[in-house]
Amino acid sequence: MNRLRPTQGGVKMLPQTWVQILIILVTIIPGFVYQITRRTLRGPSPDELEVPIRILRAVSTSVAFAGLYILACRQSLLDLFRSNETTKGDPRYIAAIGLLLVIIFPWLAAHATFYFTTATWWLRFRAKIGAAVRKRFGLRRAYTPDPTAWDFAFRRTGPTWVRVLTEDGRWMGGWFDESSFASSYPHPRELYLEKSFEMKEDGAFTGRVAAESGIYIRCEDIVTIEFPTGNEPSEPGKSRPEE
Structure with a gap:
C-alpha cells in the first residue's frame, strides 16, 4: 500500500x-x-x-x-x-x-x-437581581436546567440540617455538609449525611448523635424531605435546629 x-x-x-x-x-x-x-x-x-x-x-x-x-x-x-x-x-x-x-x-x-x-453569595445575588428584573419588565422566570426538584434543591443548598419522613412514619435526619452526598439524576435518589442525630416521633431533633460516622438514606420512597434552619452542630444539647 x-x-x-x-x-x-x-x-x-x-x-x-x-x-x-x-x-x-x-x-x-x-x-x-x-x-x-x-x-x-x-x-x-x-x-x-x-x-x-x-x-x-x-x-x-x-x-x-x-x-x-x-x-x-x-x-x-x-x-x-x-x-x-x-x-x-x-x-x-x-x-x-x-x-x-x-x-x-x-x-x-x-x-x-x-x-x-456555585458560591452562595453569587446565587443569592443572581436570585435577587433576577427577581427584580422580572418584576420590573414583567418577565417569566428563566428556565432552570435541573431535571428534578431534588437536583434543584441540593445543587443550591449549603451546609444545612436535613430530615426525611419515611413511608412507615419514621423521621431520619442529620447534618449535610462538605462530607455529605446527594445523588443526582438519572441515578436513584440517595442521601448520605455525614452526621446523624436522634429524632423524636414528631420530627424534632434531640441533639444526641445517633451515628457519628454518618447515615445512608435511600430516598426513592420517602414521603417528604425538609431543610430546617439552624446553626452547625457543635456541642451536645446546642446542636438542634430551630423548629
Missing part, C-alpha cells in the same frame, strides 16, 4: 513543525479539558448523557478558547508562531506553551467558573 505524501505545490496534509502541532492542539483539546474538569467538579448533567452532545460541546468550547486566545494576545501569538527560533528551537519550549494554552488555562477556567457560579 502506497503512503500519501505531500507533493510540490500541493496541500500538506500532515503537520510539519512543532508549531503546527501546537496550533492543532490549541484548536481541539482545551474544550475537552474544560468539559472534563467541569464535569468532575459539578457532576454529570442530564443533557450530557449522550456522547455526541459532549463531543459537540467540547469542540465548541475549544473554538471559544481559541477565539479568546486570539483576542487577548493576538500579536504575541503571531510573533511566536512566525519566529524561526520557535519553529526550529527546543521542543520543550513549545511543550511549555502547549501546557499553558491546552491544559492549564482550561483547567483553571473550569475551576473558576465552578466556584464562582
Whole structure:
C-alpha cells in the first residue's frame, strides 16, 4: 500500500513543525479539558448523557478558547508562531506553551467558573437581581436546567440540617455538609449525611448523635424531605435546629 505524501505545490496534509502541532492542539483539546474538569467538579448533567452532545460541546468550547486566545494576545501569538527560533528551537519550549494554552488555562477556567457560579453569595445575588428584573419588565422566570426538584434543591443548598419522613412514619435526619452526598439524576435518589442525630416521633431533633460516622438514606420512597434552619452542630444539647 502506497503512503500519501505531500507533493510540490500541493496541500500538506500532515503537520510539519512543532508549531503546527501546537496550533492543532490549541484548536481541539482545551474544550475537552474544560468539559472534563467541569464535569468532575459539578457532576454529570442530564443533557450530557449522550456522547455526541459532549463531543459537540467540547469542540465548541475549544473554538471559544481559541477565539479568546486570539483576542487577548493576538500579536504575541503571531510573533511566536512566525519566529524561526520557535519553529526550529527546543521542543520543550513549545511543550511549555502547549501546557499553558491546552491544559492549564482550561483547567483553571473550569475551576473558576465552578466556584464562582456555585458560591452562595453569587446565587443569592443572581436570585435577587433576577427577581427584580422580572418584576420590573414583567418577565417569566428563566428556565432552570435541573431535571428534578431534588437536583434543584441540593445543587443550591449549603451546609444545612436535613430530615426525611419515611413511608412507615419514621423521621431520619442529620447534618449535610462538605462530607455529605446527594445523588443526582438519572441515578436513584440517595442521601448520605455525614452526621446523624436522634429524632423524636414528631420530627424534632434531640441533639444526641445517633451515628457519628454518618447515615445512608435511600430516598426513592420517602414521603417528604425538609431543610430546617439552624446553626452547625457543635456541642451536645446546642446542636438542634430551630423548629
